[in-house]
Each structure stands twice: as structure tokens, then as C-alpha cells.
Amino acid sequence: MTKVDPLSNAQNEPRLDAGNKHHDHYANALPKWRNEIRKKLIPIVRWETPYLALMQDALRTPALDSYFAFTANLGTHTFYMVFLPILFWCGYTNFGRAMVHMLAAGIFVSGFLKDMLCLPRPLSPPLARITMSGSAALEYGFPSSHSTNAVSVALYAIYMIRSAPEQYHPQVFVAVQALFWWYAISIIFGRLYCGMHGFLDVVIGSILGAIIGVGQLAYGDFLDTWIPDGPIGNLIISILVVLVLVRIHPEPADDCPCFDDSVSFAGVVLGIQVGAWQYARCAFSTNDPISSTVPFSIESIGWVRAVLRVILGVVMIFIWRASTKPALFKILPPLFRVLERVRWNLPRAFFLNASKYTSIPTLRGDDNVIPTASELPHMLKNLAHPRRRSVSVGPQSAADAYETLAYRNRRRRESINSLDGKMPEDSAWVPQTKEDGTQASPQQSQEKVPLGANMLPTPMASRVHSYEQMMGTGNAAVTTATPPERNQNFMGEDAVQSPTEEENEKREIFMKITKPRVRYDVEVVTKLIVYAGIGWLAVSGNPMLFQIVGLGMGVALVQ
Known part of the structure; x- marks a missing residue:
């Protein structure tokens, strides 16, 4: 049996590229x-x-x-x-x-x-x-x-x-x-x-x-x-x-x-x-x-x-x-391979089936309940200095990344549609059918925005702006008193992205989170x-x- 490199396994690909799907991630997955x-x-x-x-x-x-x-x-x-x-x-x-x-x-x-x-x-x-x-x-x-x-x-x-x-x-x-x-x-x-x-x-x-x-x-x-x-x-x-x-x-x-x-x-x-x-x-x-x-x-x-x-x-x-x-x-992988061959296994999403690997390397961070003995000194050091490594800003998980992308896309739509009066407050996003019969993504549709959700307080706007500059993407629209120019968001950049720009932005966000x-x-x-x-x-x-x-x-x- 050829050993599969887990990092190159197909199951890992969506973790970096899932943001590039044409369909809304959660509408597809749930x-x-x-x-x-x-x-x-x-x-x-x-x-x-x-x-x-x-x-x-x-x-x-x-x-x-x-x-x-x-x-x-x-x-x-x-x-x-x-x-x-x-x-x-x-x-x-x-x-x-x-x-x-x-x-x-x-x-x-x-x-x-x-x-x-x-x-x-x-x-x-x-x-x-x-x-x-x-x-x-x-x-x-x-x-x-x-x-x-x-x-x-x-x-x-x-x-x-x-x-x-x-x-x-x-x-x-x-x-x-x-x-x-x-x-x-x-x-x-x-x-x-x-x-x-x-x-x-x-x-x-x-x-x-x-x-x-x-x-x-x-x-x-x-x-x-x-x-x-x-x-x-x-x-x-x-x-x-x-x-x-x-x-x-x-x-x-x-x-x-x-x-x-x-x-x-x-x-x-x-x-x-x-x-x-x-x-x-x-x-x-x-x-x-x-x-x-x-x-x-x-x-x-x-x-x-x-x-x-x-x-x-x-x-x-x-x-x-x-x-x-x-x-x-x-002991368990050979048994699980037998169960998989007779279709008695119970596969679960994001878990690699036994037929896809030959051995399990030493795992790090595989337990959130009781740490290993080797991790105890590090944990005690963190307890002695609780603020040393406790503060972080930016997406940290796939769910964070998807929500960041959804937030940015919604703000772009608002910056355009608010000029044309195309987004009433009670509008709700529903998947639309494209010419090829597939569903349009939320980027191509509209999504429900509750009253007041688009009115961001100044501290929030400035912190989003600062982080966007740090990320190098700078595409989140932030509400200000002065309307933007047509086809630009509130940060002076193109509100409508090309497919290549959108793909690059998604890749950039997903590459920054811990895999x-x-x-x-x-x-x-x-x-x-x-x-x-x-x-x-x-x-x-x-x-x-x-x-x-x-x-x-x-x-x-x-x-």
C-alpha cells in the first residue's frame, strides 16, 4: 500500500480552497x-x-x-x-x-x-x-x-x-x-x-x-x-x-x-x-x-x-x-481497513479513512481535554503569564474565514446597491438559478441585512480598516457619511472584484489561518x-x- 501524505490528501484541499466554490459554503454543506x-x-x-x-x-x-x-x-x-x-x-x-x-x-x-x-x-x-x-x-x-x-x-x-x-x-x-x-x-x-x-x-x-x-x-x-x-x-x-x-x-x-x-x-x-x-x-x-x-x-x-x-x-x-x-x-487501523472493505465502517467528515494511510505519526494538539505530560510545563508557563500569548486579531478558523468573506461581500453589495436603491431593509438572500441551471452564490445575490447591521461604530470601522491594510486586501466596506464613487467601496478600491481578484482574496485569507x-x-x-x-x-x-x-x-x- 502506498503511503499517502496527509497534507496532500484530497480531504485537505477544501480547507484551503473551499472559499473558491461557486456555491455558498453552508448552503451546500448543510x-x-x-x-x-x-x-x-x-x-x-x-x-x-x-x-x-x-x-x-x-x-x-x-x-x-x-x-x-x-x-x-x-x-x-x-x-x-x-x-x-x-x-x-x-x-x-x-x-x-x-x-x-x-x-x-x-x-x-x-x-x-x-x-x-x-x-x-x-x-x-x-x-x-x-x-x-x-x-x-x-x-x-x-x-x-x-x-x-x-x-x-x-x-x-x-x-x-x-x-x-x-x-x-x-x-x-x-x-x-x-x-x-x-x-x-x-x-x-x-x-x-x-x-x-x-x-x-x-x-x-x-x-x-x-x-x-x-x-x-x-x-x-x-x-x-x-x-x-x-x-x-x-x-x-x-x-x-x-x-x-x-x-x-x-x-x-x-x-x-x-x-x-x-x-x-x-x-x-x-x-x-x-x-x-x-x-x-x-x-x-x-x-x-x-x-x-x-x-x-x-x-x-x-x-x-x-x-x-x-x-x-x-x-x-x-x-x-x-x-x-x-x-x-x-492496533485499530488494520481492523478499520477490514471494516471499510465490508462497508461496516462509519465514516465521518474531516476524518481520514484507514485505507488512505499506512501509519499515524506522532500527533500534536490532538486533545483538547487532558494535555500530555510534555505539554504541562508550557501550560504552567502560560498560566504564569496569561497575557503573553492570549491576544490575537483576525480569522483563526475556517468558519472565521467564511464569515470574513461573507462580511466583505455583503459590504461590497451594500456600497453598490444602496446607490441604486436595490436593497430594501427586508430583502432576504435566496439562491438564484443561473443560465447553466446551477445556483448563484451569495456574491451574486442578496442577503438579509438586519436593521442597524450596516451601521458600524467608528472604533469598529477603524479596526477593520487597520486589519485589512495589514492583510493587504483592504476590501471591506465601512459606512461613512460621504457616499463612495460608483464602482468603488468605502476604502476607495474596486467594489466589484474580478473573478481572479476574488479568488486571490479568498486564498489569501485561508492561507493565513492555521491549517x-x-x-x-x-x-x-x-x-x-x-x-x-x-x-x-x-x-x-x-x-x-x-x-x-x-x-x-x-x-x-x-x-
């Missing part, structure tokens, strides 16, 4: 009903942008940049995945399991909607993107998963605190609640301040978080007993439900990592359920406060042993991840297995190891 919903919501994203830019201009300071860049990490999957196992090892099984359920639901639902609707983040420029995550800007914007996670966790924690006020000193009772409120507000407002999300994104994300938090409070106790204390059939049903949810996750129009995050948390849920069912039947577990709880008492264990067991547990997780992933990358790495079909199953193992280690494997090596409570509890 089912009609999904595209219709997207067309209804995209004007809101564009309408929000100038107001977000004004807010960012008015509030930005170096200190706030550092604060919101740093605190954004407290709403990421990585933060939760690093600290969640510690809850299980310290006896807070009920709280840890609730966190897993809420975060997994939040990541899956928000990722499902992101890939279904393919709505971009607010336009940059005029907004600066402030983020320490290299992958966040590659995702779609709607809804905000940070907001979903923050609200669900804060709501659940505040409810649990208020349900047992007698356990806290009055001042501590108020202070802890205020801390969780501040946490949620900081995360939500920080997404707006950092230019990573718009108002619609954080509002819908917060509503989803509230629904998930309420759902956990209503049904959490049932889930805590239905699987650990139930027959194996309950466990099998839960596994099948998770696998079905992974399968029905919608295909995105661009190479977006939302699906990867959903798969990772689906794997964690699988491992948590299997581990809880097994550990509940282990002689080392206790039923206080719920089944499959790890016995823990700081008075009995002591701080030294408590710290050592956390270190050992984290090391075991990294060893599992570092050893299992390479092994699966060697997504090649993704392999075996990664989906690999993530499920690796993260299921991490979940199992958190609730069963490591607690049994602690007992064996003398870091447990020192006694075997008989059920």
Missing part, C-alpha cells in the same frame, strides 16, 4: 433545514459584533486581559478533568459524579448545537480574541460551552450549600455562595470581554447550564443508585445510550473539534458507570454517602498519604493515556477507550490501587 435555521440566526451574530467591539474598546486594560484570560481556564474541560478525580479519591463521590454528569451533558449538548448550526464567533476584527486556549477559536461560537459549564456547576453547588446551612459558619455560608456567583459571572462576562462569544451565545449557554443543573438536582439521586446498585442490564443500557448519542452527533460544515470533546466526555461517562458498578461490589468501597464511595478520612490517612495518593492517581492517569493511545493507533491537522478515523474509538479508562481509574482502578499499596484507609470493608 441540510436545508439546518441551513435555514442558521440563516435566521447569523444576522444576530453580525448585529452583535459592533456593540461587542465598542464594549471591548471601552473596558480593555492589561490587568483585565490577564484576569479574564486566566479565569477562562476555570471553565474549560481540562480544568474539570484534572480536578474531578480528586473528588472521588477524597470521598466526595456524589459531588464528583454529579460534576461528570453535568459537564458531559453540557459539552455534548453545546457541541451538538455548535456542529448542527455552524454559527461563527463574533467577527475578528473588529474584536480582538483573548484566549490562552489554542483550540477554542477553532470551534463554532453558538452556544457558549464555558457558560453552560459555569452555570450548571454554580447552580448545583449553591443549591447544595443552601440545603445544609447548619454545616457552615454564617459568614462562610454567605462567602461560599458569593464565590460561586462570582465564578459564574466572571466566566460568562469574560467570554464577552474576550471577544470569544456574543450575547446570544452566552444567554443560550447559560439557559442550557441552568436546565442541566436543575436536571441533575431532580434526577441525580436516581442515577446514583440505578447503575451502581442495579443489575448489569442497567449498566449495558447506559453504555448503549452513550454510544447512540455519539453516533447521532451532527456533521459540521467545517473542521471543528466540538465532536472530539463530546467523544472524550462520553468516554469518561462510560468509564465512570462501569467503574461505579464494579467498585460498588468491591470489598474496599463504602456506601457513605452513596454506593461505590472511596473510604477517606484525613484524620486517619494524614496529609502526607493523602497527597501521595493524589500524585499516584494522577501519574497513573497519564501513564494510561500515554501508553494506551499509541498502542490503539497501531487543521489531519484527523484519523481511529481517533474516535481511541478517545472513547482512553477516556473510559480514565473514568474507570478515577472511580475504581486507582482507589483499589491505593488500598493495595498502603495509601488507603488500611482496612477492607465487608459489605
Whole structure:
């Protein structure tokens, strides 16, 4: 078999040249009903942008940049995945399991909607993107998963605190609640301040978080007993439900990592359920406060042993991840080629089929949930200097690039059609039929522009202009008080581009964004297995190891 260079594979070509298609990218890539919903919501994203830019201009300071860049990490999957196992090892099984359920639901639902609707983040420029995550800007914007996670966790924690006020000193009772409120507000407002999300994104994300938090409070106790204390059939049903949810996750129009995050948390849920069912039947577990709880008492264990067991547990997780992933990358491709030949494979967009490659190279940036051990020093350095690499301006993903092109083309049409009175405020773009029977692109048609969307505040106009000059394209039209000359845009350049100019502009924008790495079909199953193992280690494997090596409570509890 001839080895295919992934960078030259045909699947990668649209990432650079997709902007050169004659048809509207999303109208082509999405089912009609999904595209219709997207067309209804995209004007809101564009309408929000100038107001977000004004807010960012008015509030930005170096200190706030550092604060919101740093605190954004407290709403990421990585933060939760690093600290969640510690809850299980310290006896807070009920709280840890609730966190897993809420975060997994939040990541899956928000990722499902992101890939279904393919709505971009607010336009940059005029907004600066402030983020320490290299992958966040590659995702779609709607809804905000940070907001979903923050609200669900804060709501659940505040409810649990208020349900047992007698356990806290009055001042501590108020202070802890205020801390969780501040946490949620900081995360939500920080997404707006950092230019990573718009108002619609954080509002819908917060509503989803509230629904998930309420759902956990209503049904959490049932889930805590239905699987650990139930027959194996309950466990099998839960596994099948998770696998079905992974399968029905919608295909995105661009190479977006939302699906990867959903798969990772689906794997964690699988491992948590299997581990809880097994550990509940282990002689080392206790039923206080719920089944499959790890016995823990700081008075009995002591701080030294408590710290050592956390270190050992984290090391075991990294060893599992570092050893299992390479092994699966060697074992799974031949199996996937057999499945592909008999048509039993389940191909997914932007993932390279096993028949197209012979081996998988060492992957970088292939995990947005738990970093590799080698990446930890770099991450700690970034945490120490959160503003050093956090600010960027300009398209960072394919979705950004398409939205930038759509914005420029719309402004060009407005600069021409407004002179002739051809664009009424309520006009809506619909694909037109050309002489050859194909659909005309949006560049050749009209698109709905909401009232006020074309009135850009001065800071936005100047920042768009500056970035356009830096890019060397300078074609975005900006509303001014003086009408432009016929056939010129507001920046004094040709408003109507030749096909060659249009193609060059698209190529230039797509060449400036970071090219997504090649993704392999075996990664989906690999993530499920690796993260299921991490979940199992958190609730069963490591607690049994602690007992064996003398870091447990020192006694075997008989059920």
C-alpha cells in the first residue's frame, strides 16, 4: 500500500480552497433545514459584533486581559478533568459524579448545537480574541460551552450549600455562595470581554447550564443508585445510550473539534458507570454517602498519604493515556481497513479513512481535554503569564474565514446597491438559478441585512480598516457619511472584484489561518477507550490501587 501524505490528501484541499466554490459554503454543506435555521440566526451574530467591539474598546486594560484570560481556564474541560478525580479519591463521590454528569451533558449538548448550526464567533476584527486556549477559536461560537459549564456547576453547588446551612459558619455560608456567583459571572462576562462569544451565545449557554443543573438536582439521586446498585442490564443500557448519542452527533460544515470533546466526555461517562458498578461490589468501597464511595478520612490517612495518593492517581492517569493511545493507533487501523472493505465502517467528515494511510505519526494538539505530560510545563508557563500569548486579531478558523468573506461581500453589495436603491431593509438572500441551471452564490445575490447591521461604530470601522491594510486586501466596506464613487467601496478600491481578484482574496485569507491537522478515523474509538479508562481509574482502578499499596484507609470493608 502506498503511503499517502496527509497534507496532500484530497480531504485537505477544501480547507484551503473551499472559499473558491461557486456555491455558498453552508448552503451546500448543510441540510436545508439546518441551513435555514442558521440563516435566521447569523444576522444576530453580525448585529452583535459592533456593540461587542465598542464594549471591548471601552473596558480593555492589561490587568483585565490577564484576569479574564486566566479565569477562562476555570471553565474549560481540562480544568474539570484534572480536578474531578480528586473528588472521588477524597470521598466526595456524589459531588464528583454529579460534576461528570453535568459537564458531559453540557459539552455534548453545546457541541451538538455548535456542529448542527455552524454559527461563527463574533467577527475578528473588529474584536480582538483573548484566549490562552489554542483550540477554542477553532470551534463554532453558538452556544457558549464555558457558560453552560459555569452555570450548571454554580447552580448545583449553591443549591447544595443552601440545603445544609447548619454545616457552615454564617459568614462562610454567605462567602461560599458569593464565590460561586462570582465564578459564574466572571466566566460568562469574560467570554464577552474576550471577544470569544456574543450575547446570544452566552444567554443560550447559560439557559442550557441552568436546565442541566436543575436536571441533575431532580434526577441525580436516581442515577446514583440505578447503575451502581442495579443489575448489569442497567449498566449495558447506559453504555448503549452513550454510544447512540455519539453516533447521532451532527456533521459540521467545517473542521471543528466540538465532536472530539463530546467523544472524550462520553468516554469518561462510560468509564465512570462501569467503574461505579464494579467498585460498588468491591470489598474496599463504602456506601457513605452513596454506593461505590472511596473510604477517606484525613484524620486517619494524614496529609502526607493523602497527597501521595493524589500524585499516584494522577501519574497513573497519564501513564494510561500515554501508553494506551499509541498502542490503539497501531492496533485499530488494520481492523478499520477490514471494516471499510465490508462497508461496516462509519465514516465521518474531516476524518481520514484507514485505507488512505499506512501509519499515524506522532500527533500534536490532538486533545483538547487532558494535555500530555510534555505539554504541562508550557501550560504552567502560560498560566504564569496569561497575557503573553492570549491576544490575537483576525480569522483563526475556517468558519472565521467564511464569515470574513461573507462580511466583505455583503459590504461590497451594500456600497453598490444602496446607490441604486436595490436593497430594501427586508430583502432576504435566496439562491438564484443561473443560465447553466446551477445556483448563484451569495456574491451574486442578496442577503438579509438586519436593521442597524450596516451601521458600524467608528472604533469598529477603524479596526477593520487597520486589519485589512495589514492583510493587504483592504476590501471591506465601512459606512461613512460621504457616499463612495460608483464602482468603488468605502476604502476607495474596486467594489466589484474580478473573478481572479476574488479568488486571490479568498486564498489569501485561508492561507493565513492555521491549517487543521489531519484527523484519523481511529481517533474516535481511541478517545472513547482512553477516556473510559480514565473514568474507570478515577472511580475504581486507582482507589483499589491505593488500598493495595498502603495509601488507603488500611482496612477492607465487608459489605
